[in-house]
Amino acid sequence: MESTLLLPAKLSERIRAQALEMGFGVAGIAPAHESAQGDAFARWVDAGMHGEMGYLAREDAVAKRRDPAVLVPGARSAVVVGLEYYNADADPAATADPSRGIVARYARNHDYHELMKERLIALQEWINAELLPVTGRAYVDTGAVLERELASRAGLGWQARNTMLIQPGRGSFWFLGVILLDVELAYDEAFQKDHCGTCNACVSACPTGALLGRDETGAPRMDARRCISYLTIELKGAIPRDLRPLIGNRVYGCDICQEVCPWNRFATPSAEEAFLAREGLDGPSLIEWVTMTQEEFSARFKGSPIKRAKRRGLLRNVAVALGNWGAPEAVPALAVALNDEEPLVRGHAAWALGQIPDERCVDVLRARLAVEDDEWVVSEIRSSLDEK
Structure with a gap:
């Protein structure tokens, strides 16, 4: 020493x-x-x-x-x-494709x-x-x-x-x-200047209105209850119905407020191999993911932060994304999700089916309603049927 x-x-x-x-x-x-x-x-x-x-x-x-x-x-x-x-998107077109999910970088x-x-x-x-x-x-x-x-x-x-x-x-x-x-060291000079200036890009771009600017002390404020990262990761129950359409196809976390920030034009790719997107996580197929079994989830996300949401949370998010896509191609997969063992998945699959203009959705929803025993899922099915 x-x-x-x-x-x-x-x-x-x-x-x-x-x-x-x-x-x-x-x-x-x-x-x-x-x-x-x-x-x-x-x-x-x-x-x-x-x-x-x-x-x-x-x-x-x-x-x-x-x-x-x-x-x-x-x-x-x-x-x-x-x-x-x-790391830049391997396939930039994926973020614009509503049939594919977006995972935070x-x-x-x-x-x-x-x-x-x-x-x-x-x-x-x-x-x-x-x-x-x-x-x-x-x-x-x-x-x-x-x-x-x-x-x-x-x-x-x-x-x-x-x-x-x-x-x-x-x-x-x-x-x-x-x-x-517990030792005293020599300290770096604190960063004093706020280089955001008059830029409001992040606040304006947040789809759910989670960013609230700064308080009277200058500290930035966020209502986590409206943040897409919170809704898709930390929230363990149902995503509020009024916020579901605003999530788009973001199935785990959100980078929007960083993507629109002018300062991130200077971002350079990480040299850490551990942060390169593993196969299937850069624009995953929503239809494939919504029918994922627990065994598939555990194997696919071993060592991944996505484990935090658990299977039921991730499939909840994917069901919402499929509803926002609104394509008839999603109906068969959502019909499977509507019979999932997890009520959280079934309820959001019911909402998603209510967003798709396809007559098959009514039959699928009615069939599940006849056997559903979870009160919240029943309410989601009825709401979707009422919207048809």
Whole structure:
């Protein structure tokens, strides 16, 4: 181990260099003091905009986001790293084809949590072994950490109107990771300027109106209950009927607010093979996916973030996308989904059949209504029949 008498500036320099050597694209270091957005976060929770993500609203979780030292006692510094995940669509025409689903770019291959966490832990172990003894903890999305605020404090970019962290000249397609440490280091200059300017592209482009601009403190605001990523991943029950047509063919997550952002013209393809789209995830066939068995789901999405939605959640999303397509070719597959073992799938398949102008849909819906025993599914079938 090197001398523990190294000056903070030298320690920080070595940590940044080692982070880049380990494959991270950017690294910065920030003081782990109380959050400037703590009050804004608490107001957001009080307004119920977190939806069903109850883990965000727990009293201890709010306190930890206010002050990292509550999360990691004695925390004084935050090492913040980023890993670029952008990859262009292999088939750009797929996004315009309503018969094919759109999966958010980050979810098209390996689960980034595993890759990032492994490297962060390795970085912390290196600090311990090579520089000085430290106590700390690494986080990748799963802890009560306001990563984007810490990243901005570490000089990595600014938090845009779409809530994402944008790096000048590099865009917003970045995974962020944080190591909270109990030692004082030399800190990067915080990123001060908001380069969004008067641009409102992300707010205007959001199909569901989830983006709400900035609050009085300048913090970006989002109503998660209307966000397509929330609706297709975090929401475990039925997607509200008025929001279903607005989802289009996005079956897992959403990149719209990033795709329209002018700063992402600078995004470059990730060098990580783990983030290249695996076969079948760049424009998948909706008809094929809606009849997927549990065994097929488990095999196809092994090691994938898509596992988070579970089979019933994914097929719910696919059924909605098929309804938005509205093509008669989808009727046979939706008829199968209407008899799925999961009520969540059956109910959304019933809604989708109600969107398709084909007489076969009425027969399929009536046949299921005669045997359906779930009250919510019955209501979905009746609503679809009433719309015919």
